[in-house]
Amino acid sequence: xxxxxxxxxxxxKTRGQQVTLRCSPKSGHDTVSWYQQALGQGPxxxxxxxxxxxxxxxxxxxxxxxxxxxxxxxxxxxxxLLLGDSALYLCASSLLGGTYEQYFGPGTRLTVT
Amino acid sequence: AQRVTQPEKxxxxxxxxxxxxxxxxxxxxxxxxxxxxxxxxQRLQLLLRHISRESIKGFTADLNKGETSFHLKxxxxxxxxxxxxxxxxxxxxxxSKLTFGKGITLSVRP
Numbered sequence: 588x589x590x591x592x593x594x595x596x597x598x599x600k601t602r603g604q605q606v607t608l609r610c611s612p613k614s615g616h617d618t619v620s621w622y623q624q625a626l627g628q629g630p631x632x633x634x635x636x637x638x639x640x641x642x643x644x645x646x647x648x649x650x651x652x653x654x655x656x657x658x659x660x661x662x663x664x665x666x667x668l669l670l671g672d673s674a675l676y677l678c679a680s681s682l683l684g685g686t687y688e689q690y691f692g693p694g695t696r697l698t699v700t
Numbered sequence: 701a702q703r704v705t706q707p708e709k710x711x712x713x714x715x716x717x718x719x720x721x722x723x724x725x726x727x728x729x730x731x732x733x734x735x736x737x738x739x740x741x742q743r744l745q746l747l748l749r750h751i752s753r754e755s756i757k758g759f760t761a762d763l764n765k766g767e768t769s770f771h772l773k774x775x776x777x778x779x780x781x782x783x784x785x786x787x788x789x790x791x792x793x794x795x796s797k798l799t800f801g802k803g804i805t806l807s808v809r810p
Contacts, residue, residue, distance in 0.1 A: 591743075620797065629704075629786050629800030630744070643797050677744065681796070689798060691736075691744040 591692035608663040612680030619661040622677040706801035721772040723787030733770040738784040
């Protein structure tokens with residue numbers, strides 16, 4: 588089991604563009620959470636998906652949207668990119684109703700120029 | 701609102717010295733508390749959680765509900781403990797999102 592995988596590793600986009608980040612959860616996990624980690628900060632919760640629906644959402648604008656597929660993988664979409672969206676985006680998977688332990692992927696480094 | 705505060709950004713100690721990484725939290729209810737660690741060029745991983753009461757790699761953390769603290773301790777630091785440490789909090793049930801502190805860099809010198 589490769590654990591949580593994310594793609595791409597790095598991404599450079601221009602202000603105003605749109606981006607899609609992808610995540611495959613750890614085998615056996617059904618819940619995917621997304622976090623944004625700005626430089627020098629701890630990860631900040633964006634949203635969580637379970638059974639293909641958004642279950643919880645953090646304090647992020649509607650420009651941030653997501654999707655979960657029947658195989659539990661997930662996408663994070665960000666529209667109308669701003670310079671401030673430059674960050675490391677982390678995906679974490681867990682088992683709903685389990686021990687709440689979340690397993691993190693390596694992250695996608697997004698740079699907006 | 702849930703909040704995690706790690707008051708220090710950096711702790712530098714010599715090998716064999718005791719370590720205490722501070723964490724305070726704010727949550728109305730009974731939270732789950734965690735310490736996550738990120739070693740150089742590795743992904744974020746769970747170090748320990750309060751509910752398991754385990755000692756992992758010599759680290760322990762006690763939940764003090766009166767002081768709303770969850771400090772991480774190790775009696776004798778090792779060089780391989782050098783890493784970034786994050787304290788995190790989660791609610792239970794429907795509120796399982798993690799709220800992280802800003803993290804602290806632990807540097808253990810030989």
